Amino acid sequence: MTHTPILFKKYPELQDRIPWINLGNFPTPVEEMKNLESELKHNNLWIKRDDLSGEKYGGNKIRKLEFILADLLKKKKKWIMTFGGLGSNHGLATTIYARGLGIKTVLGLIDQPVTEHVQKQLLRFHYFGAKISYAKNAPGAVLKGLWHLVSKRGVYSFYGPGGSNKIGNLGFVEAALQLAKQVESGIMPEPEKIFLPIGSMGTYAGLAVGLKLAGMETNLVGVRVTDIGMTNEKKTAKMINETFKHLAKQSDDIPQLSVSAEEVNINHEFAGPCYGAVTKEGLDAIQLIRVSEGIHLDTTYSGKALACMLKHIRESESSKGPILFWNTYSSVDLDGIGVKYEDYKQLPKSFHRFFREDLISHH
Numbered sequence: 001m002t003h004t005p006i007l008f009k010k011y012p013e014l015q016d017r018i019p020w021i022n023l024g025n026f027p028t029p030v031e032e033m034k035n036l037e038s039e040l041k042h043n044n045l046w047i048k049r050d051d052l053s054g055e056k057y058g059g060n061k062i063r064k065l066e067f068i069l070a071d072l073l074k075k076k077k078k079w080i081m082t083f084g085g086l087g088s089n090h091g092l093a094t095t096i097y098a099r100g101l102g103i104k105t106v107l108g109l110i111d112q113p114v115t116e117h118v119q120k121q122l123l124r125f126h127y128f129g130a131k132i133s134y135a136k137n138a139p140g141a142v143l144k145g146l147w148h149l150v151s152k153r154g155v156y157s158f159y160g161p162g163g164s165n166k167i168g169n170l171g172f173v174e175a176a177l178q179l180a181k182q183v184e185s186g187i188m189p190e191p192e193k194i195f196l197p198i199g200s201m202g203t204y205a206g207l208a209v210g211l212k213l214a215g216m217e218t219n220l221v222g223v224r225v226t227d228i229g230m231t232n233e234k235k236t237a238k239m240i241n242e243t244f245k246h247l248a249k250q251s252d253d254i255p256q257l258s259v260s261a262e263e264v265n266i267n268h269e270f271a272g273p274c275y276g277a278v279t280k281e282g283l284d285a286i287q288l289i290r291v292s293e294g295i296h297l298d299t300t301y302s303g304k305a306l307a308c309m310l311k312h313i314r315e316s317e318s319s320k321g322p323i324l325f326w327n328t329y330s331s332v333d334l335d336g337i338g339v340k341y342e343d344y345k346q347l348p349k350s351f352h353r354f355f356r357e358d359l360i361s362h363h
């Protein structure tokens with residue numbers, strides 16, 4: 001069912017200035033995790049079910065795509081190019097939702113540890129019609145992107161990894177306003193803290209802006225899962241300020257606030273040795289929430305964020321305030337689409353080696 005973003009209701013002039021298209025089911029539910037509460041002896045543990053944000057594919061990316069793809073449609077672009085790790089959720093979400101709008105996707109994919117999930121994602125990119133291109137690292141991916149940009153007129157610029165920029169981030173400004181409304185209507189108390197994974201930083205940045213616009217005091221805890229050079233306080237503050245600036249330009253009613261790096265709260269303890277690493281703390285957290293609440297998380301992002309939240313709960317005796325876990329991982333079951341292991345032969349040759357049995361870290 002389509003709805004009007006709260007952002008447009010609150011600041012009506014934005015409606016004509018900011019392209020937006022409804023792709024997901026919003027607002028996503030907020031639920032109390034009663035079993036986890038009794039397990040951890042901590043009341044007031046909540047989960048934001050962004051895993052249920054979309055029918056074809058859920059998770060956090062669809063919120064950004066509602067703004068990104070609308071912008072693309074307005075500019076009459078036929079191609080989108082974006083980047084991510086080999087198992088990129090952003091890459092898959094973009095491919096699926098862009099295709100529904102007649103837009104083709106090119107993905108620049110960078111190394112990460114190969115798991116069965118990564119293999120499935122690669123097969124799904126192909127299944128849903130993305131053109132995939134391998135690069136060993138980020139500079140290599142940018143070069144490939146440039147090549148595509150030159151060779152295909154109409155590719156819609158580089159959409160940075162994770163769809164995080166002043167346009168995509170608006171999806172999470174809206175998300176915070178939706179949460180504020182859920183709090184206002186008594187579905188949950190105002191959270192003292194929100195735990196979420198932080199990678200390309202747009203989810204955190206959008207929420208930070210939205211919480212400020214909603215007048216909420218909630219403290220965000222971004223749990224870093226990528227390299228510190230890519231994800232840090234300074235870059236996140238910059239992204240928050242760019243998002244504020246973009247909004248303030250569109251509406252005189254929006255203050256051009258800015259934050260400093262010191263106001264950004266990133267936890268650096270749970271990333272593991274590299275992006276995509278499977279960590280013990282992450283696996284334990286995944287197991288705990290699966291058994292207690294029936295929620296399925298991933299090892300790259302959401303499991304690590306939950307691991308951090310669990311540590312906080314177990315170690316901080318004084319704080320019993322409401323805590324919200326923002327579930328950013330899609331729970332749509334794609335196993336039924338029928339991709340087969342042997343299909344890897346249809347991928348570009350540079351990807352075949354990721355299907356060698358000895359490469360997979362089974363868990």
Ligand SMILES: Cc1ncc(COP(=O)(O)O)c(C=O)c1O
Nearest residue numbers: 089162199200201202203301328
């Ligand atoms: C499941 C999941 N959670 C969290 C994130 C991180 O969000 P962001 O890149 O906006 O920081 C991603 C990004 O790919 C993701 O796929």
